[in-house]
Amino acid sequence: METDVLTDLNCKSDRSKRLAMRRSMTPTLRAEHARYGQEYFDGPTGYGGYYYDGRHESTVRQMIERYELTPESNVLEVGCAKRFMLYEFHRLGIVNVQGCDISEYAVLHGKPEITDRLSVMSADRLDFPDDSFDLVYSIDVLHNLNPDASERAIQEIMRVSRRAAFIQVDSYDTPAEQRNLSDWVVTIKTVRSKDDWRAMFRRLGYSGEYYFKVFTF
Numbered sequence: 601m602e603t604d605v606l607t608d609l610n611c612k613s614d615r616s617k618r619l620a621m622r623r624s625m626t627p628t629l630r631a632e633h634a635r636y637g638q639e640y641f642d643g644p645t646g647y648g649g650y651y652y653d654g655r656h657e658s659t660v661r662q663m664i665e666r667y668e669l670t671p672e673s674n675v676l677e678v679g680c681a682k683r684f685m686l687y688e689f690h691r692l693g694i695v696n697v698q699g700c701d702i703s704e705y706a707v708l709h710g711k712p713e714i715t716d717r718l719s720v721m722s723a724d725r726l727d728f729p730d731d732s733f734d735l736v737y738s739i740d741v742l743h744n745l746n747p748d749a750s751e752r753a754i755q756e757i758m759r760v761s762r763r764a765a766f767i768q769v770d771s772y773d774t775p776a777e778q779r780n781l782s783d784w785v786v787t788i789k790t791v792r793s794k795d796d797w798r799a800m801f802r803r804l805g806y807s808g809e810y811y812f813k814v815f816t817f
């Protein structure tokens with residue numbers, strides 16, 4: 601089911617300057633971003649320094665309520681980056697959190713309190729048994745996989761979730777939004793319209809919730 605009840609987490613400040621910079625990025629720099637290392641997270645052309653600032657707290661509180669999580673619940677974030685959001689679940693009393701990300705840099709450089717809950721792992725090959733988690737969520741990750749792998753990742757999310765799932769992906773409705781998306785998300789490998797994602801979710805029998813982030817600027 602499509603939902604817009606969860607807050608869009610993206611910081612919208614200074615986007616036009618950053619968009620111009622991304623449009624002029626060299627192929628070499630794009631390839632560097634695709635390695636999800638220091639430049640992507642903390643370099644001037646990426647997030648520009650991605651640090652914990654508590655911005656996820658209200659969204660996480662909404663998710664705890666919406667998905668009826670208790671201190672005994674198990675939660676997995678797929679593509680958790682420096683795990684600021686996952687840390688918030690942990691801080692708010694959901695102790696059994698797990699996270700995975702393809703980026704070794706993110707796993708090594710994020711919030712240290714929950715480093716032991718993390719694995720370097722690709723979203724399309726989750727090394728967890730079936731039905732392991734009460735909530736599996738993935739935010740702004742799956743469009744960074746190629747189309748086949750993004751489908752496998754959705755199947756993996758369904759497989760390891762025993763109850764709830766939430767997926768947010770970057771998408772578009774209009775040609776202008778499509779161009780913004782391709783320019784802004786330099787690591788994108790699957791540029792799908794909202795309707796195409798919806799059709800894919802239906803075809804795969806994905807019964808969790810989802811939300812599309814759109815770049816209107």
Ligand SMILES: C[S@@+](CC[C@H](N)C(=O)[O-])C[C@H]1O[C@@H](n2cnc3c(N)ncnc32)[C@H](O)[C@@H]1O
Nearest residue numbers: 636679680681701702703722723739740741744
């Ligand atoms: C835009 S960031 C989003 C990070 C985090 N979910 C958030 O909302 O802040 C995209 C993340 O996807 C991760 N990623 C890219 N490809 C991946 C894959 N195949 N499997 C798991 N994570 C992946 C990147 O390392 C990066 O941390």
